[in-house]
Structure formats: C-alpha cells, structure tokens
Amino acid sequence: MASPKDKTEEAVLPVVSSPAPAPEPGPKTETEKPPTTTVPEGSAAGILASGAVIEADDGDDAGAHEPSDYGSDVPSETTSVKSSVRDYIYENGRRYHRYGETGKYILPNDEDRLDLMHHILLMALGGDLHMAPVKNPHHVLDCGTGTGIWALDFGDQHPEATVTGVDLSPIQPGWVAPNVRFEVDDLEKDWTWAENKFDFVHIRSICNGIRDYQRLVDQAFRHTKPGGWAELAEFSFDIHSKDGTMTDDTAIGKYMKIATEAYEKLGIVFPRASMMKECMEKAGFVDIVAKTLHIPWGPWPKNKKLKELGAYFALTGFEAYGLAAMTRGLGMDEVEAKKICHDAYNDLANRNIHVVGPVHYVYGRKLE
Template identity: 65%
Template sequence: MPNYPPRESSLHPTYPTSMAGFIHSNEPIEANESDWEIFSDYSSASEAGSNLSVASSIRDYVYENGRRYHRYGDEGKYILPNDETEQDRLDLIHHVFLMILGGELHLAPVGNPKNVLDCGTGTGIWALDFGEQHPESTVTGVDLSPIQPVWSVPNVRFDVDDLEKEWVWPQDHFDFIHIRCICNGIRDYQQLINQAFTHTNPGGWVELTEFSFEIVSNDGTLVPNTALAQYFDTLVNAYKRVGQVFPCPKMMRESMENAGFVDIVEKTFNTPWGPWPKNEKLREIGTNMALVGSAGFEAYALAAMTRALGMDLMEAKDLCHRAHMDVLNRNIHVMNPTYFLYGRKPE
C-alpha cells in the first residue's frame, strides 16, 4: 500500500471539548464592546486519496448570474451553485460545525459503524474526515453534483444521485446516515426521512442538521429597515415560490417520528453571525460565519431571487452586499438557530 500524504482538510485545529457545551445553552450571548477584527485560521480542502470514484460524464453544468449550477436530475432543483467559490464556502461551513461540536463530526452515539451514508455530501469533506477517523467503516457520500475529489481514501466512495428518487442501496444497510444542510435540494422532506429509515440497519442511527431560515436578535439590534432583515424577507418569499422546505425542530422531529425512529434527541445552537460576542469561542464562530457570508449571501439568493421573483441581477447583488455589511456591523447582534436531531431505528 503506498503512503499517501495527509489531506490538508484533515489538519483541523484542536477544538476544546468545552465547545460542545455551548450547544445546550440558549442563554443570551453577551456582545463584545472592545475593538475587533476579522480573522480566520481556516484552510480549504485539497487533494490526495486512493480510489477513483466519480464519473466525468456528468460534469455538465449550467452557468447563470456569473455562477455555476448543477444540471443532473431535475435541472434547477438545488438552487445553490456548485463552483469553486461555493466549494470553499461549504468547507468553511464544515469548519464551523467542527467548532460548534467541539471537534466532533456528529452527535449520535454511533460507535464504529460498518456502513455509513453522507447525504448531500457536497465537497465530500465530512465523508472523508469520517472515513479517516473510522478506517473500519465503509463511507458513501452522495450528491447531485460531482464536485468531490476524483481520488479518495480507500474506504470512501462518492455517488452522484438524486436522494428524492428511489434509493439504490439495500434496505437495512447503513448503520449511520448523516444528513446535513440538505433542505435546499429537497421538496418532500418526509419522503427523504422515510427512505433513510428503510435503508438504516435496525439499531442504526440517522442524524439531521439544518440552519434555520430565520435570524434572531436578543437585544433588538436587528430592526426591519436593516438590509439583513430585508434580505431574509425577500429570500423566504423567493424560496416559497420554488417549493423550498423550511426546516424547524418540530417538522424534523415529526418526520423522524412518522418514519418510525425512536430515542430522538433534539438540540439547538444559536450560531452568532459576526465577531460581536464577548465570549472568545463564540466570537470565533461568529467571525467564521461572517466569512461564510462573504460568498453565502449570493449563493443562497441569486438564483432564487432572479428566477422566482424576477429581480434584476444587480439589485439582488446589492441586497446581498448590504446584508453582509450588516453582519460585519458590530452594533447588529444576530444569531442563526442551528438544529441538530438524531434518532435510532428500532431493533
């Protein structure tokens, strides 16, 4: 077996275990009144691996608004881009989740699962990290876009497929199914969870993670005339027109219960946006979320606003830019609820 160099994306900084404690707290976050500046020790994902896994014949994309989008399956179903800028954003979001979870890749008590499925794998960074940590596991990452590394570690493979179509894997097969930030590409969430239940091995676990499409402020610094508030009002209006699923703990829990999952655990973490929190670790998360927003506001909005609302491209871009400036404004203190749920398939 040849010696492969370590993946750059696996060289995460050490995350103190105390970070995981923040997920249990809904207490107001205290703002930092001292001077601040943007910072990040983030490194993007890179190369290296061992087995060819993604066919090149489906790399046929749509170019719109200066961004690249997928064409596979129902064109336009997933309304976010898949270009290099978006891939960097997805890897940075993965970094944020590691900070939120104290360096852990998941919350479910999965042990050492034999077969693992990562739904909406994106760049494949979660699947690759899990595969490296669990060499005894076989990890499959699936996504609409073939943007994963062409070469991966021996126990990780990537498939291109539409998760809303009938799943091709065996029933009762996966010991752990990881589903994170997938609502932008799903129109029937219950059907997704039903299929996850069918293909989970009895005793296996499914974990769901989603950002809310609402932002909150505990101190009233987010007012209706801010560009940030206007951005979310416009975005939600556009997403309603394209049939977007809006995640919330009640909907996610009910979907799991309806499918048949038991021992469901639900946790919510208020993710700060911007480097305004006084707490050092929360400030680092907020700062990274501000960096996410530099590309994220346009990623979420451009296609939706121009397609569904008929907005002029420059008008949509201007709204995205002004909303991001609000996130960088130390006098506007906003948080984005982030939902974590996991449950077990009965024996």
C-alpha cells in the same frame, strides 16, 4: 446580551467592494437534550450546546479577526471516483447543480462555500462530525455529501468503516481513501442500496433541495440497519436577533424580508426542528433527540471563537441563500439582488446588530 451603543462600532470583516451501547428500545422522544459528546464549559461549542445567551463584544476595540486555516488531508492510499455528470448551470456568477431536474437545488455548489460550512459546523460541535452516539460503524451513508469533506473526515476517523457519499454534483476529489467512495444520484428517487445496510445515515444541509422530506427520512429508515442511527442536520433561514437589534430598516432586515418573499414564491420551506423530529417519528425511529444551535452571523460575540465562527458564517450566507432565490423567485435584476446581499453582509460590520441563525440537529435509532 449587551444593549446597542450610541455610536456605530465596526468589526473586522473582509471588504466587499461590489454594490455507549445503544439504549434499550422504547418509544420516547426527547427534545433539546445536550449532545452525547462533552465539550468544555465556556468554550464556543459549550456555549452553543448549552443554549446560553451569547455575550456581545461591546468594547471600543474592534478586535482583529484572524481566521484559522481549514481543510482536510486526503490520505495517500487512493481509489478513483467514477462519474460522467459534470455539466453545471452558471447563474449570477455562481455555480449550481444541473443533474436531474434543472434548478431543483437553490444553493450554489461551489467548493469553497461548502467546505467553509463544514468548518463552521465542526467549530459549532467542538470538532465532532455528528451528535448521534454512533459506535463502531461498518457501513455509513453521507447524503448530500457536497465536496465529500465530511465523508473523508469520517472515513479517516473510522478506517474500519466503508463510507459512501452521494450528491447531485460530482465535485468530490478524484482520488480518495480506499474506504470512501462517492456516487452521483438524486436522493428523491428510489434508493438503490440494500435495505437494513447502514449503521449510520448522515443527512446534512439538503432540506431546501428536497420536495418530499418525509419520503427522504422514510428511505433513510428503510436503509438503516436495526440498531443503527440516522442524523439530520439543517441550516434554517430564520435569521434573527434575540435582543431586537436587527430591525426592518437595517440592511439585514430588508434582505430577510425580500429573501423570505422569494422563497415563498418558489415554494421552498426551510426546516424547523419540530418538522424534522416529526418526520423521524413517522418514519419509525425511536430515542429521538432534537437540538438547535443558534450560531452568530458576524463577529459581534465577545467569545473569540464565536467571533471567528460568526465571521465565517457571514462569508458563506447572504449571496448563497439570497441571490438565486431573488432572481428566480422575484425576477429581480442580478445587480440589484447582489447589492441587497452585499449591503446585508456589510451591515454585519456593525457590532451593534446581534444576528443569529439556527442550525437544527435531529437524530434517532432504528429498533433492533
């Protein structure tokens, strides 16, 4: 990774003006195994999957960033989603879940952020929706479905499967493909689906809204069909630089110190791969694979796709992860909290600060 240069180089960021068949049964557990799908060597997804050091862009040209369009097409054949829960909390200009216990989920549920996070993970996995080697699924459960974009994409790729997406908020499309349905429910309560039902249980980006993660994974195991798979995918808030370019006196360093204190006050612990793997083992899954991708924050990488991915990640992160935590956990004024978030975001325009954030994937199989 390139060393910091004497002068500050600014990259283009949007301006923020505000202050095979299932393996044979066995008890083995594997860690840091490459995903089952093959990604091109040297591609953005290939670099992330290999764990190779991300090369920094140390050229004089900032390199214009042109993000590509993203989204998903909803098939014309449709069915309706039924829900009466459409009352939200609006706080600090962001929208949060109200369903169930007020304020239990700390991240905003605005659709643009959720869909952008989906796009980021698609890029990180080379266009794949998951790491688990799922084959010919018939019943699939998407926990924490958000806008439903993962469920819709999976249903489009697997028309033979029935995909159920569940979330605290009914922000999914009103009309969806006939093999996709959405439910509003609290996953911390007893699950009402039949046991041993799902060929694949997909759980993504809900760890910081779950107080008993072990119970969540236990329920996933109970409702996974023998021979089926479950996958956990979680963003971690352990933002850091591997080369020491993020120091305490940078805006990002200050943001991390304050936000971490806020989460501690709220009693929220962000996930680690070891914790997620342990939960899978205790639940009874076998053939467990754990993989961590270190995704760049900001457009500092030399690789063009990683540069794009990093710019997207910067757009989603700082207010979403920090604003409610600071105002709720530390009683901070909204204006002050927003300034801390925006200063950290703008700090990423300095290509000499090489920040990454881990995304943990852990998947396992239920014995037949």
